[in-house]
Amino acid sequence: MRTKSQRVFYLILGITALTIASAQVGAYYYLERSNSSTIPDSSILCNSLTSHAPGVNMIATNVLISYGNGTMQWYNETAVPSSWNAYALTMYLAKCNVQAKFYGPPLNEHFVTAINGVSNQGSFSWSIWMLCQHTNAWAYSQVGVDLISLASGQTLAWVYGASSSSNNPAPPIPNAKTVNSCS
Amino acid sequence: MIDIPNVKLMDAFVFIAAFLFGLRVGLGTAISIWAVYGFINPYGQDDLTLLLFLMGGECLYAVSGALLSRSSVARDLIATRKLAKRIDKQPIGNPAGPGRGILLRIKTRAGKLVNNAGSYGRMSLLFGLIGFQATFAYDVLTNFGSWVFKTSSLYQALIVGVITGVPFAILHEASNLVFFATVVPPAIAAAKRVGLHVQHRVT
Numbered sequence: 001m002r003t004k005s006q007r008v009f010y011l012i013l014g015i016t017a018l019t020i021a022s023a024q025v026g027a028y029y030y031l032e033r034s035n036s037s038t039i040p041d042s043s044i045l046c047n048s049l050t051s052h053a054p055g056v057n058m059i060a061t062n063v064l065i066s067y068g069n070g071t072m073q074w075y076n077e078t079a080v081p082s083s084w085n086a087y088a089l090t091m092y093l094a095k096c097n098v099q100a101k102f103y104g105p106p107l108n109e110h111f112v113t114a115i116n117g118v119s120n121q122g123s124f125s126w127s128i129w130m131l132c133q134h135t136n137a138w139a140y141s142q143v144g145v146d147l148i149s150l151a152s153g154q155t156l157a158w159v160y161g162a163s164s165s166s167n168n169p170a171p172p173i174p175n176a177k178t179v180n181s182c183s
Numbered sequence: 184m185i186d187i188p189n190v191k192l193m194d195a196f197v198f199i200a201a202f203l204f205g206l207r208v209g210l211g212t213a214i215s216i217w218a219v220y221g222f223i224n225p226y227g228q229d230d231l232t233l234l235l236f237l238m239g240g241e242c243l244y245a246v247s248g249a250l251l252s253r254s255s256v257a258r259d260l261i262a263t264r265k266l267a268k269r270i271d272k273q274p275i276g277n278p279a280g281p282g283r284g285i286l287l288r289i290k291t292r293a294g295k296l297v298n299n300a301g302s303y304g305r306m307s308l309l310f311g312l313i314g315f316q317a318t319f320a321y322d323v324l325t326n327f328g329s330w331v332f333k334t335s336s337l338y339q340a341l342i343v344g345v346i347t348g349v350p351f352a353i354l355h356e357a358s359n360l361v362f363f364a365t366v367v368p369p370a371i372a373a374a375k376r377v378g379l380h381v382q383h384r385v386t
Contacts, residue, residue: 020356031347
């Protein structure tokens with residue numbers, strides 16, 4: 001009787017282990033497939049950015065690109081569809097001269113590594129900031145570029161500079177007022 | 184082993200501590216290990232939230248070790264090992280006469296070896312599978328913990344944590360399957376042989 005119950009115990013253990021192993025292999029396959037995925041291909045996005053469908057609600061945004069060597073480029077009152085996110089806006093302004101690594105599901109995020117030929121190198125990388133309208137201060141974005149929805153009159157800034165895991169990068173304009181978040 | 188991420192013997196040590204000395208010692212070992220390793224670590228210091236999840240996860244090995252030591256499966260296996268060891272020490276007689284003595288001795292020794300291998304094999308299978316499943320639970324919990332405040336829902340934290348952490352989880356689970364199957368059975372058998380507390384519960 002005891003031997004029979006022990007056999008059942010071993011059987012349950014074995015089946016559970018096999019289920020876990022299958023689930024882990026499946027999850028690994030899913031991760032690898034999504035990391036090598038080219039679904040949000042930059043060229044496809046670029047083609048869609050050059051033609052706006054009629055009747056789309058448009059908003060005006062302002063973007064600053066600071067190249068870290070003193071060169072700052074403003075794109076003021078750029079009219080773009082309200083459905084775009086900050087990544088699509090960046091692609092549009094840089095005429096698709098943007099390099100990014102795409103992390104597929106579940107993240108679905110672009111990590112921007114180069115804008116207009118200026119690439120991340122060592123501790124120097126691109127970071128995105130938002131100008132808080134109420135406080136007129138810059139806030140370092142706590143979310144990825146794909147999660148930044150655009151609003152009318154919104155001002156964003158791409159900054160190329162040194163950063164580390166413990167410190168935020170420098171604000172877009174030297175000595176400008178900064179806050180932790182816009183809310 | 185620090186060069187290979189997530190491959191470590193300490194999970195097996197926590198399990199052995201709980202199996203031999205009970206849940207309290209196991210939990211104490213798990214928590215004190217992370218109280219040190221969480222701060223003094225070449226990969227960097229853990230933040231408090233993650234450290235709590237790591238301690239909680241490590242306690243799962245202690246719980247599984249303590250529960251297994253109370254199960255009839257483990258008790259029977261260890262009792263079988265004890266019996267096999269006792270038989271091993273008995274001298275082999277020679278009832279068939281001097282001519283057939285060597286053959287009989289070889290046959291008896293071979294029989295004992297097969298029996299020993301069988302009981303060790305079952306112990307390895309049992310501890311390996313338990314270790315594998317405890318490691319899976321640990322990985323799910325700690326991967327969830329590392330995303331819980333970075334995502335908008337608990338469900339999202341679970342899914343993102345499990346999927347993004349799966350390469351490390353596979354490495355951890357495979358290595359612990361091997362460690363629990365190879366390191367734990369002889370360690371427990373050796374501890375039992377020197378008369379540790381487990382004997383009181385097993386017999």
